[in-house]
Amino acid sequence: MSAIPDKHIVHALLLDGAGGAQALDVDEIPARIAAGEPVWVHLEAVHPDTPQWLGQHLPILDALMIDALVAEETRPRAIEHDNTILLFLRGVNLNENAEPEDMVSIRMCIGEKFCVSLRRRPLKAVSDIVQRLQRGNGPGAIPDLVNDLAGTLFDRMEPVLSELDERTDNLEELVADKPDAAIRHEIVSLRKRAILLRRYLAPQREALAKLQSDRHFGEDDILLVREASDRLQRLLEDLDAAREHATLLQEEVFSVQNEAINDRMYLLAMISALFLPLGFLTGLFGINVGGLPGVENDKAFLWFCAGMTVIAIGVLIWMRKRRWL
Template identity: 90%
Template sequence: MSAIPDKHIVHALLLDGAGGAQALDVDEIPARIAAGEPVWVHLEAVHPDTPQWLGQHLPILDALMIDALVAEETRPRAIEHDNTILLFLRGVNLNENAEPEDMVSIRMCIGEKFCVSLRRRPLKAVSDIVQRLQRGNGPGAIPDLVNDLAGTLFDRMEPVLSELDERTDNLEELVADKPDAAIRHEIVSLRKRAILLRRYLAPQRDAIGRLRTMPHTWLDDRHRRHLYEHYDQLTRFVEDLDAVRER
């Protein structure tokens, strides 16, 4: 069992609208959110203080929503609630000594001017966005942040899925030339990996498709075009995994 993190807030950043961000002290966060400033707070879902923090600072969330955000297991989906969106996504596991198909979740409560995201395990895509903000070439607004997080999440999947597809092709050529039980066993193992990845990527595609059609005015045509590209990318991933699985 993983150790409980020391703090429930991983980071709190105020976007400056020009690709950078300012780190916020814990005490500053509520006032900044209340003032409608573009704030991104990243929380530890496993920390015992997190549910209370969510209930206190995001009163739009009811107990069921808070439970969903901190749940041990989540499936990708997008949920509308007034002018707020709950978005649950998964990324390949690129942590040390981990299997990529043991996918890592990110849970988000998104409004026009705030994004509160939660993790149970570190996700490289989040670190990528933080580093971009530190360099001054990150997202300028909350909808851009959500799009960039999703896009980075999916781009990091591409090499993993390409390697899976290429490895399967190579093994099938080998087994066609020289039937071998060990090679067949590895092909079966690769198919199982494809099944595990598809388990989350198919509903993830549907979640992005649903997000793209939600009628929130703060998701403009540019954001929706990017979401369509993400949807198309995930559709291709699912089709590629189906091809591996059905060989």
Template identity: 45%
Template sequence: MEKALIYSYLLDGKGGGKSMTAEEITQWQPSDGLLWVHLDYSVEGAPEWIFAQKDLPNVCAQALLHEETRPRATLVGSGILMSLRGVNLNPSADPEDMVSIRVYADKNRIISTRHRRLLTVADIVTSLDENRGPKDSGEFIQELVRGLTLRMETTIDMLEERTDDLEDTVIAGGKNGLRSELSAVRRAAIMLRRYLAPQREALSRLCGEQAPWLTETHRIGLRETSDHLLRLLENLDSARDRAAVVQEELVNHMSEQMNQRMYVLSLVAAIFLPLGFLTGLLGINVGGIPGAENNQAFFWFIAILCSLTALQVVVFKRFKWM
């Protein structure tokens, strides 16, 4: 368990907390105060310790160790089991590759697990060290979901700004490499929405759960975060739809350019088709070619070709092909 332990705090109920060792955790009693244990579920010792907690429902123990999770919030007995997602702000990582965190919380204890680092958890640790952290389980959940949502806002704002830049570039006439960038924006928006939509539903459900330690003040804070997440989802949908419109406009521009080029090539081919036929016909190496013995025949032939070209141009203009 010591290898899997990332953070462990005994909250004092005043915004601060005391860091605890693995040995101190084993000696903890509910009367000592609110205990928060944060583990890496993939490290040896974490599953054994979690399943050793006798008052932890077996379904919650299994959920804390699942690798693949979908955002949810469920009342289990007097505790709440949650699976949440946060944007991946780790170095060399894509923000849309979201990091999961699993949390079981009741009045006396909070157990959270993850595999990849989540900056929101580090923010909570900092706030506890500075005596401005959560005072109870309800405030802990409130701070966690609010921190996850605020970091999502930064990522979604950057996605919207990127969409604005691409839209301006397309309007200005720039097209090189934009299709791949627009596809990347749409792909990022789709991946983010995949988890944000169920996370918003989970927060809405959490606001309605009747856990005895979850007060009306906690529910108001969670409801505000849920509304904030709804606005972010709307912004995300807007960025995705705008990227789709810009990509469609880009395709239309490229199709129009292609049609214009094909139009010019078609006109050139139409003009030179009869000219090529005549020059090919008179260029065959057989006897009886008209003008073969006349020194002025070449110049007359050139005049005929020029006249034919002028006649074609007149006909094309008459039929509005040019």
């Protein structure tokens, strides 16, 4: 379990409208928001002071909305609430020793001139936006910030999906060469990863669609949101293609393994058919009763072995003629 951070505010930035930002002190934040200046505050959702801060500085939010913003588990969605919109998105987990499909959520309360975002775990996309603001080529307004966050989330997803597709292609070659249990487990792992990724990516499309109707977004901003939604749709299509590819590979592995099992069973059946008449004869001549032919003949055993050899050869010829071998 991760430790609770020391501070509930990760950063507070005042956008300058030209791609840069100014860091704000904690005491400055309420006045800047009240003045209608473009402020971005990023909070730690796990910190115990965060709900109190939200209730104090964003009175427009009721207790249910605050609980949704700091909840442990969230689904991607968009909720309109008075003059704000709550937006919940997820990005791939690129933290150290983490699995990408263990997706990290970002929760946002978006107003006309402010954005308060929350995290439970660090998200690389947020760090990317902060670095761009420090270099002076970041978003200039709150709608730009939201669009850039969504776009950066998808930028981070593309390499993960490309790797998934590449691993699937590599597995296809291995399946053709030697489909073993290790490959089957790898295919199952890929399918599981694709399913988990799609579980959180698909609802984000509806969230972005709802964002397009928000009155805080101008026509140009809506076009950017629509472009982000189109990118997400392409990612979903690629993810579905990778999942279907993995499913076909899994079926191919099962088919090859079943064919190998059938070949072994067929071989055992042919061996049994070959030895069936021989076993009958050895059992017949092995009974311990009087009157068996050849009992007094020294060469009877050799003649018996020769006869069984002829029978075995005859059975093999018969099987070949019937195309069983």
